[in-house]
Amino acid sequence: MAPQRGAAGAGIDFRKEGCGSFKACYGVEKCFARRRCFWKVSAMKTLQKWHEKSVKVEQALRHLHLLITSAGLYSDVHPRFVEVLAEVVTAWQTLLRDEGEIELKQIANSLVYDGAALQGHLNSTQEFTQMLKERGLECLVFQPGLTTEEMLAFAHYMALSQSRRKQLGAPGVYLAQQGVHHIDIWKLGDLMNEKGADAQQQAQGLPAGLNDLQTFRQDNLRIIKELYQNAKLNRTLDLDSARAVVGSFMSESVFSSDLLMGISSIRAEDDEYTCTHAFNAGVLSICLARYLGLEESVVADIGMACLLLDIGKMFVPDAILNKPGRLTAEEWAVMESHPTLGARFLLSLPNMVELAPIVAYEHHMNLDGSGYPCLPMRHEMSLASQIASLVDFYDAVSTARPYKRAALPSDVVALLKRVEDRTKDPRLKAIFLEMLGNYPIGSVVRLNTGELAVVSMTNQESPLRPEVYIVSDVDGKLLPSSCPLLLGELNNTEAQRRNIVEAVDPIEVHINPMEILQKGEQRNR
Known part of the structure; x- marks a missing residue:
């Protein structure tokens, strides 16, 4: 075999130099020594910086969750409520002064800040995420300049009943009418109406125009x-x-x-x-x-x-x-x-x-x-x-x-x-x-009932029981692809009696996992 030639491999005779050759590798290795050291330090600093910021955000959310809960229990002049409101405003004004604008997105049971999901070290973070999900809220933006009056109006809105919030219409519009200009709050429908079809596709997890x-x-x-x-x-x-x-x-x-x-x-x-x-x-x-x-x-x-x-x-x-x-x-x-x-x-x-x-x-x-x-x-x-x-x-x-x-x-x-x-x-x-997870997203699995399902979300608390879309009956006959059944939509008795028995090859059972995941995502939105 002749030596291999080309821009990247010019002059290397692999018969002599192979993978173990120090001569073949040293030139490249020498180029990387300083870069790799710099990047390693930079990456560790970046990770530590984000962790510190995320902890501060979670602590501020703990105060906010307590304020919203208190708004449904106390009057505005109750000493306990006044105390909680002061703590919340101080926490958020300090956070916004140090970090600038804070944008939070509620995505698939997680709260995303600065491009990554908050780890939920505090129970209040998970409870606040659930609160946003129950209200159909996708995005919250807090801006420097936030006042006590704005935080009070926001807390009162979040504490309202579902029927009352529905009467008030789009949350962002309503809060703006109440003089709230440093908190933006968005529901999925608001984004679609604001930005049209491309925004709708993006909100469904699809690139605009696809x-x-x-x-x-x-x-x-x-x-x-x-x-x-x-x-x-x-x-x-x-x-x-x-x-x-x-x-x-x-x-x-x-x-x-x-x-x-x-x-x-x-x-x-x-x-x-x-x-x-x-x-x-x-x-x-x-x-x-x-x-x-x-x-x-x-x-x-x-x-x-x-x-x-x-x-x-x-x-x-x-x-x-x-x-x-x-x-x-x-x-x-x-x-x-x-x-x-x-x-x-x-x-x-x-x-x-x-x-x-x-x-x-x-x-x-x-x-x-x-x-x-x-x-x-x-x-x-x-x-x-x-x-x-x-x-x-x-x-x-x-x-x-x-x-x-x-x-x-x-x-x-x-x-x-x-x-x-x-x-x-x-x-x-x-x-x-x-x-x-034990069964990665997109895996096709067989349940103990005989039904086939596609894994749609991992479950960190119970890795052997991820969220799945059921796509067949107990005899393995495929359901219409337009209506996959989410296991979580069944009552507790029906859901608990189902367990994953084995993973199966999607080709052998004629299932397209991506089609199921996409339709399920669109329906859930």
């Missing part, structure tokens, strides 16, 4: 394929297109991270593995980075890096990349060069996200020094690369290849639990597994 998530997936896969093909031809990548893909992923997560995670479970016969894998790695990495509470700018960089993590495979011969059988030792040495080749290519591009070459280089490494590229010195992986390593493993094992069958998502979760802690950070792995 009719379904399958189209969304196909359009983004087309862009990813163009990016990877340009790399293969040694052309400059259209980074604006790559940013647009990442931006669309992030837009979807804001509206429904559950629906976005469901997209990554789609498998189609005509999928091109490398591009589909890049799509799924981008989606899952964004979900995990947000679940960790990282800032949006960091989430975007991680998403971009994971979108391009396998770009080095474009410099591996197709005969090796698409070989249906087991690779020879020589072929495997060539395959193991793709992290180095990808990193070199990405380093050569102007204006490339700094994390991208780092993640491309490190995503097949392990914490104990195993994996590849193999380095003779102690090497500490970046957090972004550890995220990439987890999502890469999960998606690769759950995808069919010419030489292996796809594993069911629940089986991959079980396999990931057995992965040794010396190779993956046990804390990060535990968080990823918590996000996925």
Whole structure:
């Protein structure tokens, strides 16, 4: 086999240098040392900063929840109510002075602040989220300049009965009429009326102008394929297109991270593995980075890096990349060069996200020094690369290849639990597994009643009992796809007698999980 040539791999003879060659890797490694150290410190500071802000927000919400509860019990002049009101106003004025505008979104049983779900360390946070959900409220915005009178009017509105609130009409309009100008409050219907059809599609978790998530997936896969093909031809990548893909992923997560995670479970016969894998790695990495509470700018960089993590495979011969059988030792040495080749290519591009070459280089490494590229010195992986390593493993094992069958998502979760802690950070792995649940969103499962169902939401309190849409009768006959039945809509007796028996292959039972999730999401809205 002749030495492989090209922009990223010029001059490397893989027969001699292979994955273990310090000479082949050192040039790339030297470029990353300072960048990786800077990013690691920056990421830890970012995570700590968001955690501190989120704790302050949750404490302010605790005061607010108490005020709303008190508004339904006491008169405005009652000493206890006056005391609570003063505490709330002080807490919120201090928070707004320190942090600026605070926007909270109620999404799928979570309260999202600054692009990530609050962790609910206080019971009052969960109770306040439930309060918003019961009132059909999607978004709250608190602005600097908030007065005692405005907070009082807001608390009284929130304490009203459902029938009375309905009589008053749109909450934002009503509060403005009461002189409340530093609190914006939105219901889903208000957003639709305000912004039209595009807003309605976005509120349903769909990009503006798209009719379904399958189209969304196909359009983004087309862009990813163009990016990877340009790399293969040694052309400059259209980074604006790559940013647009990442931006669309992030837009979807804001509206429904559950629906976005469901997209990554789609498998189609005509999928091109490398591009589909890049799509799924981008989606899952964004979900995990947000679940960790990282800032949006960091989430975007991680998403971009994971979108391009396998770009080095474009410099591996197709005969090796698409070989249906087991690779020879020589072929495997060539395959193991793709992290180095990808990193070199990405380093050569102007204006490339700094994390991208780092993640491309490190995503097949392990914490104990195993994996590849193999380095003779102690090497500490970046957090972004550890995220990439987890999502890469999960998606690769759950995808069919010419030489292996796809594993069911629940089986991959079980396999990931057995992965040794010396190779993956046990804390990060535990968080990823918590996000996925025992039965990841989009999994098709059989219940003890014989009914088939699609997992629509994980359940952290009871991982073996996620939310599901029932899609068949007890004999396995599919229900009309226009009306999936949510298990939570059944009475407690009916719901409690149902348990998941096993996960099943959606292809074998002729179920399209994405279609079920999308229709269920639209109906719930």
